[in-house]
Amino acid sequence: MMESDPVWEGMGVARRVIPNMKDLMLLHAGPPIEWSRMSGPMKGAVIGAILYEGWAKDDDEAGKFAESGKITFEPNHLHSSVAPMAGIISPNMPVLILKDQKFGNRTFSNLNEGLGKVLRYGAYSPEVIRRLSWMRDTLSRTLEATIDEAKKTKTGIAIKPIIAQALTMGDECHNRLNAATSLILREITPFMLSANVDKKSVTESYEFINQNNFTALNLVMAAAKAMADAAHNIKYSTIVTALTRNGTDAAIFVSGLDQEWFVAPAPVPKGVWFPGYTERDANPDIGDSAITETAGFGGFAMAAAPSIVSWVGGSVAYAIENTQKMYEITHTKNNNFLIPFLDSQGTPTGIDIRKVVRTGITPTINTGIAHKNPGIGQVGAGLVAFPSELFKAALKRYAQRYAI
Amino acid sequence: MMESDPVWEGMGVARRVIPNMKDLMLLHAGPPIEWSRMSGPMKGAVIGAILYEGWAKDDDEAGKFAESGKITFEPNHLHSSVAPMAGIISPNMPVLILKDQKFGNRTFSNLNEGLGKVLRYGAYSPEVIRRLSWMRDTLSRTLEATIDEAKKTKTGIAIKPIIAQALTMGDECHNRLNAATSLILREITPFMLSANVDKKSVTESYEFINQNNFTALNLVMAAAKAMADAAHNIKYSTIVTALTRNGTDAAIFVSGLDQEWFVAPAPVPKGVWFPGYTERDANPDIGDSAITETAGFGGFAMAAAPSIVSWVGGSVAYAIENTQKMYEITHTKNNNFLIPFLDSQGTPTGIDIRKVVRTGITPTINTGIAHKNPGIGQVGAGLVAFPSELFKAALKRYAQRYAI
Numbered sequence: 001m002m003e004s005d006p007v008w009e010g011m012g013v014a015r016r017v018i019p020n021m022k023d024l025m026l027l028h029a030g031p032p033i034e035w036s037r038m039s040g041p042m043k044g045a046v047i048g049a050i051l052y053e054g055w056a057k058d059d060d061e062a063g064k065f066a067e068s069g070k071i072t073f074e075p076n077h078l079h080s081s082v083a084p085m086a087g088i089i090s091p092n093m094p095v096l097i098l099k100d101q102k103f104g105n106r107t108f109s110n111l112n113e114g115l116g117k118v119l120r121y122g123a124y125s126p127e128v129i130r131r132l133s134w135m136r137d138t139l140s141r142t143l144e145a146t147i148d149e150a151k152k153t154k155t156g157i158a159i160k161p162i163i164a165q166a167l168t169m170g171d172e173c174h175n176r177l178n179a180a181t182s183l184i185l186r187e188i189t190p191f192m193l194s195a196n197v198d199k200k201s202v203t204e205s206y207e208f209i210n211q212n213n214f215t216a217l218n219l220v221m222a223a224a225k226a227m228a229d230a231a232h233n234i235k236y237s238t239i240v241t242a243l244t245r246n247g248t249d250a251a252i253f254v255s256g257l258d259q260e261w262f263v264a265p266a267p268v269p270k271g272v273w274f275p276g277y278t279e280r281d282a283n284p285d286i287g288d289s290a291i292t293e294t295a296g297f298g299g300f301a302m303a304a305a306p307s308i309v310s311w312v313g314g315s316v317a318y319a320i321e322n323t324q325k326m327y328e329i330t331h332t333k334n335n336n337f338l339i340p341f342l343d344s345q346g347t348p349t350g351i352d353i354r355k356v357v358r359t360g361i362t363p364t365i366n367t368g369i370a371h372k373n374p375g376i377g378q379v380g381a382g383l384v385a386f387p388s389e390l391f392k393a394a395l396k397r398y399a400q401r402y403a404i
Numbered sequence: 405m406m407e408s409d410p411v412w413e414g415m416g417v418a419r420r421v422i423p424n425m426k427d428l429m430l431l432h433a434g435p436p437i438e439w440s441r442m443s444g445p446m447k448g449a450v451i452g453a454i455l456y457e458g459w460a461k462d463d464d465e466a467g468k469f470a471e472s473g474k475i476t477f478e479p480n481h482l483h484s485s486v487a488p489m490a491g492i493i494s495p496n497m498p499v500l501i502l503k504d505q506k507f508g509n510r511t512f513s514n515l516n517e518g519l520g521k522v523l524r525y526g527a528y529s530p531e532v533i534r535r536l537s538w539m540r541d542t543l544s545r546t547l548e549a550t551i552d553e554a555k556k557t558k559t560g561i562a563i564k565p566i567i568a569q570a571l572t573m574g575d576e577c578h579n580r581l582n583a584a585t586s587l588i589l590r591e592i593t594p595f596m597l598s599a600n601v602d603k604k605s606v607t608e609s610y611e612f613i614n615q616n617n618f619t620a621l622n623l624v625m626a627a628a629k630a631m632a633d634a635a636h637n638i639k640y641s642t643i644v645t646a647l648t649r650n651g652t653d654a655a656i657f658v659s660g661l662d663q664e665w666f667v668a669p670a671p672v673p674k675g676v677w678f679p680g681y682t683e684r685d686a687n688p689d690i691g692d693s694a695i696t697e698t699a700g701f702g703g704f705a706m707a708a709a710p711s712i713v714s715w716v717g718g719s720v721a722y723a724i725e726n727t728q729k730m731y732e733i734t735h736t737k738n739n740n741f742l743i744p745f746l747d748s749q750g751t752p753t754g755i756d757i758r759k760v761v762r763t764g765i766t767p768t769i770n771t772g773i774a775h776k777n778p779g780i781g782q783v784g785a786g787l788v789a790f791p792s793e794l795f796k797a798a799l800k801r802y803a804q805r806y807a808i
Binding site for chain 1: 589597607744
């Protein structure tokens with residue numbers, strides 16, 4: 001996990017670059033789920049993706065198309081991909097391509113749309129679809145040319161050093177990415193300037209990224225997926241290699257237990273609410289973004305990001321305490337990601353299901369919170385603990401599998 | 405001090421924009437000093453500035469010119485200016501112009517050259533002079549067009565919000581400015597792109613700034629000077645409005661005591677040394693940059709910047725302890741600059757000479773360290789406490805002045 005070296009090496013269109021991606025397939029966050037059991041925000045995002053793909057001409061038709069059985073729904077995680085919140089990736093969406101320089105495998109994520117009314121939070125209004133089309137036509141092409149330009153002198157944009165630096169700059173790199181986004185912008189802008197792209201596209205793309213401090217999220221998630229993949233499928237290993245939620249269920253993968261999903265109902269986060277919203281509006285936990293905690297940052301690195309508490313709640317003391325607690329359920333301290341305030345100790349890394357079950361402490365995730373109804377969007381951000389039954393079920397299965 | 409609102413409103417040439425700047429005048433850091441008493445790095449910087457201005461054709465001639473009495477040497481602080489280390493500003497150097505939106509006055513600083521062999525550390529080789537010429541011909545013109553572009557939609561680039569954000573991103577904004585520089589770059593780049601500047605100049609300027617995390621230093625110093633000026637010349641006030649050093653002497657201004665310099669020998673910083681150098685190579689403390697501590701950040705905000713300890717020395721515990729100690733000698737907590745790790749307490753702001761004398765605690769400065777000989781450059785970075793006799797002398801004078 002710590003040896004993985006994911007580098008952003010390009011952009012692509014999902015159907016062309018994501019392994020086993022097919023037409024009329026939608027990838028989603030979390031474990032497998034059929035349309036009827038999908039939560040509101042995921043249904044909203046599916047409707048939006050159908051409109052974006054042009055499979056239907058309005059919301060109504062899109063809803064009917066979704067339940068018609070014509071679409072294949074599959075988890076991102078089974079396609080080397082991760083995406084935040086609803087996490088819908090449709091065949092013609094542009095995606096980030098990362099390559100692990102150490103182990104050679106590729107991982108993928110979509111492009112971050114910003115905050116507010118966005119597909120990943122279940123919004124699908126014309127403004128959402130227009131933005132997605134602009135991201136496909138302008139942003140992704142600009143980024144493609146930019147990364148191509150960067151690749152004239154290096155393998156791409158290395159993401160691990162960016163996460164490492166951002167952790168010394170007040171980010172935990174899941175819900176606070178102000179520094180990570182700044183660092184990525186600083187690194188890619190020279191290539192954006194020298195790439196063969198028209199000035200309007202450069203200006204618009206720069207502005208779009210500059211106004212969205214969550215730009216870095218999808219990149220660090222794809223990087224975290226590479227790290228987790230590096231630790232996956234190791235015989236006897238009790239390390240968790242995916243924490244993920246689809247808004248209905250929460251689930252984990254364990255390294256030594258193949259692609260077996262351990263599933264339990266997704267909990268509702270405790271949050272800080274946007275004006276006008278309360279806990280009653282909240283959808284249960286959703287998104288692949290807990291891959292950041294899986295790889296040893298995000299909520300696990302809260303002690304590096306004292307300002308995060310104004311966004312997800314809690315106090316600075318709690319942020320430090322939470323990181324300290326995560327050491328009790330992880331295998332080691334990360335040798336890449338250091339927390340300056342803990343005298344540059346490495347972040348707690350590698351959740352061990354045995355330690356979770358033994359201590360009763362479950363991984364704490366920093367998360368965005370979607371409205372439970374489709375079409376609305378984000379209502380807050382907060383904290384959520386993964387259900388303990390997942391780890392118990394996994395450990396039980398582990399004992400059977402290895403005949404212990 | 406806390407109400408001041410300094411905004412970067414443009415670029416100019418020193419002789420045209422700095423008040424009372426004259427031909428054959430060199431401004432310098434710290435209190436007044438004649439050529440013969442100048443330290444090695446300041447002499448080196450003077451020689452470099454003479455070469456840059458074309459007043460002499462080689463080092464030898466420049467040295468003779470410096471001691472000929474033809475040059476007027478005056479402190480930056482008497483010209484609404486501040487500059488780091490030797491702080492030499494010559495008539496044809498480009499300078500940053502800041503305007504205080506609250507109080508209307510302007511402050512100035514030069515442009516940061518980066519680390520290593522640079523004029524402000526006393527280096528004056530051809531590479532140093534070439535860089536200064538490029539900064540005049542390309543960088544400052546690009547920045548001028550950039551700020552002009554920004555001013556189409558706002559008053560300029562507000563520096564206080566940048567400092568405030570940077571303090572939540574691991575900077576203390578004196579010796580660590582990674583976040584501040586990133587934030588400034590993010591803010592000005594869109595204007596740089598839309599300004600009427602050739603692509604080569606934009607690319608070169610962007611690269612130069614991007615490769616120098618100290619770019620923000622001179623801007624935050626000029627901003628701090630505006631803050632200090634706002635608190636200066638207030639009858640009865642015992643607040644320090646300048647902490648400054650010229651490499652030979654350290655000095656302070658006190659608000660209620662006009663432009664009277666209180667002067668003592670500059671101490672040698674305790675440092676972390678660049679490879680091959682030791683304390684024996686170090687020049688005594690030099691530069692106007694302690695204006696940052698004067699305004700309530702820099703060393704006073706070390707608790708916001710745990711990573712700084714790898715650059716200036718000490719431990720994270722020491723960084724926090726130092727900030728805590730500075731509360732004992734300051735008037736208040738800053739309502740702009742908050743330290744996330746101290747539960748968003750304001751930084752200690754407004755050094756009160758009465759409190760310094762009563763507690764025996766003197767202001768601690770984070771500082772770069774110059775080689776004591778001219779022509780060499782930076783040899784380390786460290787910490788230095790201002791001499792207590794300055795504050796005692798000022799308090800004595802205060803008692804006389806106000807007949808207490």
